[in-house]
Amino acid sequence: MITKEFGQRIKILRNGLGISQEKFALSIDMDRTYYASVESGKRNISIKNIEKIANGLGITLEELFKGL
Amino acid sequence: MITKEFGQRIKILRNGLGISQEKFALSIDMDRTYYASVESGKRNISIKNIEKIANGLGITLEELFKGL
Numbered sequence: 001m002i003t004k005e006f007g008q009r010i011k012i013l014r015n016g017l018g019i020s021q022e023k024f025a026l027s028i029d030m031d032r033t034y035y036a037s038v039e040s041g042k043r044n045i046s047i048k049n050i051e052k053i054a055n056g057l058g059i060t061l062e063e064l065f066k067g068l
Numbered sequence: 069m070i071t072k073e074f075g076q077r078i079k080i081l082r083n084g085l086g087i088s089q090e091k092f093a094l095s096i097d098m099d100r101t102y103y104a105s106v107e108s109g110k111r112n113i114s115i116k117n118i119e120k121i122a123n124g125l126g127i128t129l130e131e132l133f134k135g136l
Contacts, residue, residue, distance in 0.1 A: 002119045002129075046112040051070045061070075061136040065129040 004041030005068055006050075011039045013057050013064070028056035072109030073136055074118075079107045081125050081132070096124035 014024050025035035030052060037043050038053075054064045082092050093103035098120060105111050106121075122132045 002115055006115055044114040044116050046114050047070055047074055047118065048112050050115065061133040062130060065133045068129040 001041065002068070003044060006045065007039045007041035009064070009068060010053055010057070013059070014039075017057065024056060028052045069109065070136070071112060074113065075107045075109035077132070077136060078121055078125070081127070082107075085125065092124060096120045 014021070017024075019027070021036050021039065022032050025032040028035075030049070034043070038045050038049075050064070051061065054061050057064065082089070085092075087095070089104050089107065090100050093100040096103075098117070102111070106113050106117075118132070119129065122129050125132065
């Protein structure tokens with residue numbers, strides 16, 4: 001399921017930056033429980049929030065969706 | 069704005085296939101007025117619907133977001 005794959009992808013990328021879920025969510029001005037549920041694949045996240053995450057990770061949307 | 073950029077992107081790709089909005093929306097089981105508003109950049113589309121569109125275009129999400 002795409003929501004699961006996306007959650008796994010952003011978790012790997014965030015861990016690669018060595019930042020906690022809480023710090024990352026804070027840095028992109030996103031509720032931390034909402035962000036955690038996105039990583040868990042439980043949210044049908046919107047394109048605006050996907051963009052927010054890409055910006056927080058410092059990558060393009062193309063890079064974010066690499067392999068997906 | 070990402071919704072505008074995404075709309076322009078899918079419009080170009082759909083036109084490349086030579087299919088009308090109506091036919092394309094029908095092929096992916098999406099309401100045609102909803103699909104038209106996505107192409108116009110008026111919708112904060114969700115990842116599940118983004119995936120539906122990628123599948124309809126016959127490309128990966130990575131390809132769909134190329135350059136975005």
